[in-house]
Amino acid sequence: MKNFSLPSTRSLLAAGLAFASLTTLGCDPAAQPPEPPSYEEQLKAFDPAQSPDWKLEGIVPQREHAEGEAMDPAAPPKVPSGDYLILADGRMFRYVGQEPLPEALFSGGGSDRGEDVDAAGLGSQEQGIIIGTDGRSVVTSDTTLRAWPHRSIGAVIYSSTATSGGCTATMIGPRHAVTAAHCLHDGAGTWYWPLYFSPGHKGEGSDRTPNGAYRKVVARYARTYDAGWDYGLLILEDRPETASLGWLGFGWWSSDSFYEDRALRVFGYPGANYACAASPNSDGTCGGYMYQSFCSVSDYSSDVLYHQCDTQNGNSGSALQSWVGSDLYVIGVHKGAPNSTANYGPRFTQQKASVDLCGWIKQWPSIYASRSCN
Secondary structure: OOOOOOOOOOHHHHHHHEEEOOOOOOOOOOOOOOOOHHHHHHOOOOOOHHHOOEEEEEEEOOOOOOOOOOOOOOOOOOOEEEEEEEEEEEEEEOOOOOEEEEEEEHOOOOOOOOOOOHHHOOOEEEOOOOOOOOOEEOOOOHHHHHOOOHEEEEEEEEEOOOOOOOHHHEEEEEEEEEEOOOHEOOOOEEEOOOOOEOOOOOOOOOOHHHHHHHHOEHHHHEEOHHHOOOOOOEOEEEHHHHHHOEEEEEEEOOHHHHOOHHHHHEEOOOOOOOOOOOOOOOEEOOOOEEEEEEEEEEEEEOOEEEOOOOOOOOOOOOOEEEEEOOEEEEEEEOEEEEOOOEEEEEOOHHHHHHHHHHHHHHHHHOOOOOOOOO
């Protein structure tokens, strides 16, 4: 493996584009926030039918995700490749306002790197694997889960009565949580609804929501669909208690040297019934808790990051986090395991971060906090 010198933070930011995190809102605690619009009003806040940039593809079938239902990261939804917004009423819109940016703008220069992976040839996949000994730690402290950044990471919940989630999502804006696209559909053309986000979720008991009730999802975006484009964005109901959670930064860097052996953190929610070595439960099951794994980028291509952080089904959508100076950034999203020796997920690029994620965030602003995203 080649050895690269790591550029300074200043040169890193010049080589790509990064949108900073926010640990807490800098608001006057005595000021009363405005009353949020009703959930029903927020469902209609953005109407893509009024924009020439969005084309109605039709009404998609929706259903509730069954608790414990397995997901296949290799199963593409039965729609053409594209950038989609699916509203609560099932209307699916495809973005036609801009073609994807040329690959040359964001591809890395290392010709000896791993090949880009096309999910169509992978068959069924796991959402993640344990590599060797399970080295994860579990987070059970309310104090930790109520503090940034843990409170900005949550379980994707598929029913208002479910006690644990099936995927993971991470706040990258005041009402915006990034996850994997395959967490939003069943691979057979049906999309999951309703959806909820539980920040800093803890276990399956009555005290499982240290940061308050499940946040309702208003809409969801999804990119379809190969290994390098498996990401989506949950648009949450706009409320002050959600905006005050803070969020992680996200960004892309065109220089391969930025990713070479880069330290990663993967925090997420493995399926409650799987076995976790650090489980606080007597039966050894993961139990709906957040687990932390630390590793580094083991390989990469222009579209994909490979890593050896321990993950399992339920970790899909977990942010691939990395410190850049004193700020914590999402540089990709965990997807699954392409083989028995590595985990992987989309590497954020100019198209993914600056065009897709920023564009989606701008369409659903918050009245409680602004998110700089240019």
